[in-house]
Amino acid sequence: MSSAIVNRQTFDEVMVPNYSPAAFIPVSGKGSRLWDQDGNEYIDFASGIAVTSLGHLHPELTRVLHEQVDRLWHLSNTFTNEPALRLARRLTESTFAERVFFSNSGAEANEAALKLARRYAFDHFGAEKTKIVSCKQSFHGRTLFTVSVGGQPKYTEGFAPLPGDLDHIEFNNLAAAEAAIDGNTCAVIVEPVQGEGGVLPASPEYLKKLRELCDKHGALLIFDEVQIGVGRSGSLFAYMGYGVTxxxxxxxxxxxxxxxxxxxxxxxxxxASFVVGTHGSTYGGNPLACVVADKVIELVNTPEVLDGVKRRHDLIVDGLARINETQRVFRDVRGAGLLIGAELTGELAGKSKDFVNVGAKHGLVILVAGPNVVRFAPSLVIPEDDLQEGLKRFEAVVAEVLAAQSV
Incomplete structure (x- = not known):
C-alpha cells in the first residue's frame, strides 16, 4: 500500500476535510519554483504562507540538516542539546530577549506567551489580574486558547465554551485601547502587521500607545511576529522597525x-515565572529544528537580505500599481516588506480565492487574506527575474478573472 499512487482525490478519501487543498500536488521545489506531479512549473509567491523565506532546498539549510540527521534526532527535555542552545544564544544576542522557550509552531509559541503572561501576573499582582486584550480580525493560532484570543468569530463557532476574560478591540484604534486596558489587564497581544486579517500594518502611534498603556497598568505587551518576523518586514523582527519593544x-x-x-x-x-514543571513541549527544542533555525537566523540577519526585502517590496508594489493603472482591480495595496496585501475593488468583493485558482492555471502560487484581499509573501531572496515573471503571470491572472466577471 505504501507504494500506491496518490493524487488529489486521495485527500478526499483519507484526510479529515478541514482543508480544501489545490487541485495539483507539488512534489519538488528549488528556490522560488515548484513542480507538480505532472511536471508543471509554478512561481511561488506564497512561501508556504510566509514560511520558506529562503526558498525551497536552500543549500546551506539542507547541509546543516543532513549533518544533524547523522548525529542526533531527539532528546527529551530531561536533557538540553547543542543546537537548541546555539539557537537560543543567537536569538538573545540578536534581539531584546534574554530567555527563549522553543515549541513546534506559532500557535504553541502564542499559547506559551499567553500562559506566561497570566502566570507572571499571578506571581506579581495576584489571582484577579487575568484579562487579555487582543484585536478584532487578529489571528494567533488554532488551539482553543489562541483561537479565542484571535478576534475572528468564524474560527470559534461551534467550539464553545471558550476561555474567558478576553477583550477584543478594534485594531489601530487608540481610543479603544485606552478604554480596554486597565488594572485587571495582564497582557495585550498584537500582530505588528495583521496577516490573516487582511495584511494591515499597525500604525507606529498605535504600538507606542499599547506600550505606554501596558507600562501604566502593569500589563505585558506581546508581539505576535509569527508571520511578519524573521526578516519579512525588512528588519529581523518588525518591532525593530517600529522602535517599540x-x-x-x-x-x-x-x-x-x-x-x-x-x-x-x-x-x-x-x-522566571515559568518555573520547572509549569510548561513544556515534547518536541520543543528538537535538535533537527534548531540547527536549521539557527542557520536561518544567521542567513537572514544580514544587510544584504534585509535590504533586499525592501527593494523587492518596491518592485512588487510598483508592479501591482502598473497592473492597476489599466485593470482597476485594487482599492488598496498595503503591507510591510514582503508581506503585501492587495484589497479588491467592490465589484470583485469576495473573489480573492478566484485569483488563487486562476493563478494555478498560469503557473503562479499566491494567497488570500480573507475574501477581499490577495496576499503576496514570496521568498525574501526570490531572484528578481522570478519576481518579474511572477508579476507578468499575475497580470494574466487578473485579465482572466476580469473576463470571467464580465460574462
Missing part, C-alpha cells in the same frame, strides 16, 4: 524555513 515576542513560520519550530522570546524577569 515588547515584553514577549513569538516567532515561527520562517524561523525553520519549513521545518516545524516556534519560539517565545522574553526577559529574564518575566521568564
Amino acid at each position: 515588547p515584553d514577549i515576542l513569538t516567532s515561527a513560520k520562517a524561523l525553520g524555513n519549513g521545518f516545524p519550530v516556534g519560539a517565545m522570546l522574553t526577559t529574564k524577569k518575566i521568564a
Whole structure:
C-alpha cells in the first residue's frame, strides 16, 4: 500500500476535510519554483504562507540538516542539546530577549506567551489580574486558547465554551485601547502587521500607545511576529522597525524555513515565572529544528537580505500599481516588506480565492487574506527575474478573472 499512487482525490478519501487543498500536488521545489506531479512549473509567491523565506532546498539549510540527521534526532527535555542552545544564544544576542522557550509552531509559541503572561501576573499582582486584550480580525493560532484570543468569530463557532476574560478591540484604534486596558489587564497581544486579517500594518502611534498603556497598568505587551518576523518586514523582527519593544515576542513560520519550530522570546524577569514543571513541549527544542533555525537566523540577519526585502517590496508594489493603472482591480495595496496585501475593488468583493485558482492555471502560487484581499509573501531572496515573471503571470491572472466577471 505504501507504494500506491496518490493524487488529489486521495485527500478526499483519507484526510479529515478541514482543508480544501489545490487541485495539483507539488512534489519538488528549488528556490522560488515548484513542480507538480505532472511536471508543471509554478512561481511561488506564497512561501508556504510566509514560511520558506529562503526558498525551497536552500543549500546551506539542507547541509546543516543532513549533518544533524547523522548525529542526533531527539532528546527529551530531561536533557538540553547543542543546537537548541546555539539557537537560543543567537536569538538573545540578536534581539531584546534574554530567555527563549522553543515549541513546534506559532500557535504553541502564542499559547506559551499567553500562559506566561497570566502566570507572571499571578506571581506579581495576584489571582484577579487575568484579562487579555487582543484585536478584532487578529489571528494567533488554532488551539482553543489562541483561537479565542484571535478576534475572528468564524474560527470559534461551534467550539464553545471558550476561555474567558478576553477583550477584543478594534485594531489601530487608540481610543479603544485606552478604554480596554486597565488594572485587571495582564497582557495585550498584537500582530505588528495583521496577516490573516487582511495584511494591515499597525500604525507606529498605535504600538507606542499599547506600550505606554501596558507600562501604566502593569500589563505585558506581546508581539505576535509569527508571520511578519524573521526578516519579512525588512528588519529581523518588525518591532525593530517600529522602535517599540515588547515584553514577549513569538516567532515561527520562517524561523525553520519549513521545518516545524516556534519560539517565545522574553526577559529574564518575566521568564522566571515559568518555573520547572509549569510548561513544556515534547518536541520543543528538537535538535533537527534548531540547527536549521539557527542557520536561518544567521542567513537572514544580514544587510544584504534585509535590504533586499525592501527593494523587492518596491518592485512588487510598483508592479501591482502598473497592473492597476489599466485593470482597476485594487482599492488598496498595503503591507510591510514582503508581506503585501492587495484589497479588491467592490465589484470583485469576495473573489480573492478566484485569483488563487486562476493563478494555478498560469503557473503562479499566491494567497488570500480573507475574501477581499490577495496576499503576496514570496521568498525574501526570490531572484528578481522570478519576481518579474511572477508579476507578468499575475497580470494574466487578473485579465482572466476580469473576463470571467464580465460574462
